[in-house]
Amino acid sequence: MAHRRGRPIHLYPLPVEGRADGTCGAWIATDTDDHVFFEPGTTRPHQNHIILHEIGHILLGHHRPVTTDDAPVRAALPDLDPRLVRRLLRRSIHTTRQEQEAETFADLVLSRALRPCPRNCRCGGTENLERALGLHACADD
Structure with missing residues (x-):
């Protein structure tokens, strides 16, 4: 997805x-990258849901105007200059x-990813998510 959008997406545990x-x-x-943070102290399926929720914001073009309150940015990325931030959305x-x-x-993507591949190929977890997002075709296609 990052390749198709021409912008790297970085995943991090939320500090x-x-x-x-x-x-x-x-x-x-x-201006150049997307940084997605997820709760590290939960199950992997819940982390995937959180990540997909944030990716949903990206793909749906959501944003909230950046304010002068740069505390959330400093907390998540202490080494990042808050003036570089163009969009910030937090999930609570x-x-x-x-x-x-x-x-x-996120619900729809995960629901589709959990369905068996219609071609009975041997897609794994990552391929199932990619297939659900329309980024992966089965080997049999």
Whole structure:
């Protein structure tokens, strides 16, 4: 997906400082890269859901105007100059339309990834996610 978009996507465990307010995931976009953070202290399936939620924000073009409050950026990426941040979304509760859309995106992708491959090929976990996102065709295609 990063290759198709022409922008690297970096995945990181969310630092403890970034989780202080109940946040379990975040997306920080700079001019050149996307940085996705996930809760490290949960199950791998939940981490995948958090990551897909943040990717949903990216693909759906969601954003929140960057404010002068750079504390979340400093907590997540202490070495990153906050002036480089173009978009910042944090995942905690799903009360806004953007949060609900990103949550639905993650649910739909995971639901599709869990379905058996219609061609009975031997797709693994990563291939199933790629297939669900339309990025991977079965070996039999």
